[in-house]
Amino acid sequence: MFKKILIAEDQQSANISLQKTLHDLQIETTDYVYYCDHALSWIKNAKRDDEPYDLLITDLSFEPDNNTQVLEHGTDLIREARNVHPELKVIVFSGENRPSVIDDLFENLNIDGYVRKARHDADHLKQAIHTVYGEKRYQPSAIKQAIREENSFEFTTVDITIVSLLYQGEMQKNIPFILKQRQLKPCSLSSVEKRLNIMKEALGFVKNEQLAVYCKEKGLI
Amino acid sequence: MFKKILIAEDQQSANISLQKTLHDLQIETTDYVYYCDHALSWIKNAKRDDEPYDLLITDLSFEPDNNTQVLEHGTDLIREARNVHPELKVIVFSGENRPSVIDDLFENLNIDGYVRKARHDADHLKQAIHTVYGEKRYQPSAIKQAIREENSFEFTTVDITIVSLLYQGEMQKNIPFILKQRQLKPCSLSSVEKRLNIMKEALGFVKNEQLAVYCKEKGLI
DNA sequence: TTTTGTCTTACGGAAAACCGTAAGACAAAA
DNA sequence: TTTTGTCTTACGGTTTTCCGTAAGACAAAA
CATH class of the missing domain: 3.40.50.2300 (Response regulator)
Structure with missing residues (x-):
């Protein structure tokens, strides 16, 4: 021992x-x-x-x-x-x-x-x-x-970044610029919108507020 | 003893x-x-x-x-x-x-x-x-x-209700109806907007996402 | 009762977010 | 190289939110 x-x-x-x-x-x-x-x-x-x-x-x-x-x-x-x-x-x-x-x-x-x-x-x-x-x-x-089970949804790096930026107070329409700076791949405004929709859909949410709280509680952001 | x-x-x-x-x-x-x-x-x-x-x-x-x-x-x-x-x-x-x-x-x-x-x-x-x-x-x-110190800002009942409803997925524009149902006093859409602004201002936030996470972490909602 | 000040509500234009569609990029298969 | 399918992006109209202003409600003081 x-x-x-x-x-x-x-x-x-x-x-x-x-x-x-x-x-x-x-x-x-x-x-x-x-x-x-x-x-x-x-x-x-x-x-x-x-x-x-x-x-x-x-x-x-x-x-x-x-x-x-x-x-x-x-x-x-x-x-x-x-x-x-x-x-x-x-x-x-x-x-x-x-x-x-x-x-x-x-x-x-x-x-x-x-x-x-x-x-x-x-x-x-x-x-x-x-x-x-x-x-x-x-x-x-x-x-x-x-x-x-819990993480039934697989968050990508971009997903986490998007939610983090929202949580930090960035406006959604400015996020594409920041993603480009960080050289993250899907970085158009459309893609940001799409990812947010997919995340909310997968978790049964309708508002970004719910998503932000969820990610914060899970320690993802 | x-x-x-x-x-x-x-x-x-x-x-x-x-x-x-x-x-x-x-x-x-x-x-x-x-x-x-x-x-x-x-x-x-x-x-x-x-x-x-x-x-x-x-x-x-x-x-x-x-x-x-x-x-x-x-x-x-x-x-x-x-x-x-x-x-x-x-x-x-x-x-x-x-x-x-x-x-x-x-x-x-x-x-x-x-x-x-x-x-x-x-x-x-x-x-x-x-x-x-x-x-x-x-x-x-x-x-x-x-x-x-921490609760430098005093949340009213309406404030808590508004943030709770957002967190539950209600659209901002529907909140006045719900406030009226619950017979809570300032219940116009303007007032909802105003309270949200005041809360964010007081806590140094710009987005509702930040406010929701804050209130959740503090156990207010 | 009138006045005054504050709080609430109503409204309208601007900005942002939402949502569907179509065009474009790219990689794998033919 | 061409084709095919998927993923990304661009665009435009609609809805929601944002924000300033003005009107209205209400209570306290005169």
Whole structure:
């Protein structure tokens, strides 16, 4: 089993139960920090002293406070940690439940496991640790399903850009110019209109307001 | 100090740390349940057996699962609990950070304390329990401030209705009819336009899409 | 009751968005 | 190279929204 684990979690109560869970698993060394910057320091120092961590368990969102941080988000921490210590296993423990966001962690940050703060999270975390220790990914099947089901509609890059621009306050008729600047392909006003219609049709909406809220909630923009 | 406390929290890890925190406070009896319906049963039974709870600590959102519940939300539980046991103290322990929503709990459900799942939540919970035991409310000052600061703009009932209708897919030009049906006062098309302009102006927006997302995120609609 | 100021409504022109159709571009197949 | 089908773009008319102005309603003060 893992010998040395680092917990990065700013929420005190979550941190407490993480400690208890790892204690149950009889992990030799479990260190815990409340800030991303601290986590990175500990990882660096452990590596330097030739006693590297086996596993990092981290949250995604860290609340800003007086203690200003360089690394503001769990994803930043993961990226930097992998820089200094590529073999480090990473399990994300977060309340995030937007499939697109979670999927992104596996695809782009290559995390080893994801445990959502939810009903049986403590049990799931134990399972995740065992699974990752066995060199496998712990990716709840529900996520893959959810991506297929919920994201029944496949947003293209242009789609996301269009909705983002609307959300940023751009007028629809100006969007073609911006798309051309960014060298995105279907960029005529007609195409913008068409894409907006297709998106709304697919999701059962009639107004752009609904589309914007939907995309914001899904973490697409 | 409180003798008998009930915890209603579906998230296993949060439940674990709540138990530990109450254990630190040497509470005689702490029961914990994972569903609202169970919580209400326990409260009823305790009352019937003349051993009522002193304090309920509850989350707001409970994840639906196979185990279908009558009470789906913490607010439902609080309402029902107060019905059968009016003197019961209630502390809400949740991740909710929208001031308008939290304020609503104090105003309309008359809760005794609110502790947000955040950096020092375990410590804050202990403070909250002590404060509520002393017959005072535990309402983080930050909330009141935030309401004043963030909600720099005061939304009227009509404002909220207008944005809600847009979000529901109503065309702007049809909104006057609906406002008249609901007997809301400024209900002409001109007024709808004017209110939308005022809201956007106040919040630095130019498009309705931005306004809809803002109101959705703030929990206003 | 009259006056005054504010809020609401009505109206009309301009801008933007919507929607259908046709023309054009482009790539794959013949 | 030609053909075919699909995707993109251009265009024009209609609807909706936007925005300024003026008229009307209403309540408080004179």
